[in-house]
Amino acid sequence: HLSCWLWSLTSIPLVLVLVVPALTLDSLLCHFCPLQLKGKSCPNVTSQCLPSQRCSSSRGLRGPVHILSAQGCVDAELCGSHETVTYHGVEFNLSHTCCCRDKCNAAPKSDTSLKKLLGLLSWLSIRPIL
Numbered sequence: 252h253l254s255c256w257l258w259s260l261t262s263i264p265l266v267l268v269l270v271v272p273a274l275t276l277d278s279l280l281c282h283f284c285p286l287q288l289k290g291k292s293c294p295n296v297t298s299q300c301l302p303s304q305r306c307s308s309s310r311g312l313r314g315p316v317h318i319l320s321a322q323g324c325v326d327a328e329l330c331g332s333h334e335t336v337t338y339h340g341v342e343f344n345l346s347h348t349c350c351c352r353d354k355c356n357a358a359p360k361s362d363t364s365l366k367k368l369l370g371l372l373s374w375l376s377i378r379p380i381l
Contacts, residue, residue, distance in 0.1 A: 278299050278301060278302055278304075279299070279324070279351065279353055280297050280298070280299055281299075281322065281324050281353075281354060281355075282296070282297065282306070282354055282356050283297060283322060284296070284321055284323070284358070285321060286311065286319055286320075286345075287319065287320065289317055289318055289319060289320040289358075293358075297354065298324055299324075300324035303326060304327065305324070305327050305350065305351055306322075306349060306352070306355050306356035307321075307324065307325040307350075307356055308320075308350075308356040309345055309346065309347050310345070311344070312343060312346070313341065313344075319338055320358055322356045322358060323356075329347045330348075330349035332346070333346045
């Protein structure tokens with residue numbers, strides 16, 4: 252009986268080491284929207300990431316202009332990175348911004364400085380020449 256009691260004492264730390272981390276490694280739940288034109292509506296879809304993934308909000312740029320957006324799970328190594336992707340035959344620079352909480356990856360916000368620049372250019376093109 253003593254050997255059973257000792258076995259149970261030695262098995263408890265083993266269970267703590269093997270089982271408890273698996274219970275605490277909950278996967279993130281992230282908003283999901285496929286790569287598409289920025290501003291296009293997305294259905295309210297949630298995806299469950301693998302333990303090695305993070306929620307991501309991605310921006311596709313053509314030059315300095317933000318044209319594409321996507322949300323979902325990406326491998327943690329891609330967080331903060333840039334990659335070239337082809338969308339409908341056109342290459343874009345895709346950047347990934349990651350976060351580590353459930354549903355923390357809202358659609359990327361537009362650049363307000365770009366909006367101001369476009370507004371200024373529009374104003375300059377339509378104002379009468381003095």
